[in-house]
Amino acid sequence: MALPPGAARHVQVLRLQPGDALTLFDGSGGEYAATIERMGRSEVTVQVTARAAIEREAPRAVHLAIGMPANERMDWLVEKATELGVASIQPLMTAHGVLRLAGERADKKRAHWQAIAIAACEQCGRNRVPLVHPVRALAGWIDSPPIDDAERFVLSLAEGAHGLREIRDGAAADGLRGACVLSGPEGGLSAAEESDAIVRGFAPLSLGPRVLRAETAALAALVWLAHP
Incomplete structure (x- = not known):
């Protein structure tokens, strides 16, 4: 899958390379383990491998x-x-x-x-x-x-x-x-x-x-x- 432009730019700024591991989130809870597959001029594609049901919310909303x-x-x-x-x-x-x-x-x-x-x-x-x-x-x-x-x-x-x-x-x-x-x-x-x-x-x-x-x-x- 291709990362959104903002996330792709963040990966490029960090100078990550194909094969490096990432932790992704979609904003609705939980996290995804992923690996960078390809680094293009403006596009970064990753392989998502697993989801972890991790929560870090405050006790009270x-x-x-x-x-x-x-x-x-x-x-x-x-x-x-x-x-x-x-x-x-x-x-x-x-x-x-x-x-x-x-x-x-x-x-x-x-x-x-x-x-x-x-x-x-x-x-x-x-x-x-x-x-x-x-x-x-x-x-x-x-x-x-x-x-x-x-x-x-x-x-x-x-x-x-x-x-x-x-x-x-x-x-x-x-x-x-x-x-x-x-x-x-x-x-x-x-x-x-x-x-x-x-x-x-x-x-x-x-x-x-x-x-x-x-x-x-x-x-x-x-x-x-x-x-x-």
Whole structure:
């Protein structure tokens, strides 16, 4: 079989040769042992020999819905969230968000972030690739977040928000249901957005007394909730 262009390029950069062994994955779980058969100018063909049912997923599936941070911070967030075991990523446009995407530009950004997730899986040995959903406005997404049977949380600085340890201990006793975490961009969610989330069943979740950067907050919640 011929490798996809990205994987073939990776093999060529590593200067592998016919007869060398490879480990392949298709993003849906498990791994395949393979051997390089031929190295062309732009094409690499391999012989797949066996499949191993190896899993490296986090104990709890955590989905991140993120008010997109600006510049390259969203790239970094997608990469690190993938390494840390995120189940899926929903990029959102919010009231305080700087990044505004629509149409072809939004499609290109989504494809770019999905490629980052694939590359992060290749680097860390993860064999299930998290899905990066199409960019949406928070106002439309929050009415029907597409995560079935998952607890819902919104990161909040408000008094009375649940602490991470409280939520994590509850998850351990609740059979590790999945979780969906809504996190704002730089400046956080607006008061109206946070209120709307709470009305729709998102429990306010505190990360402690300090104000974290948007990308730091999302990753901190991911690590704590994915490994109760």
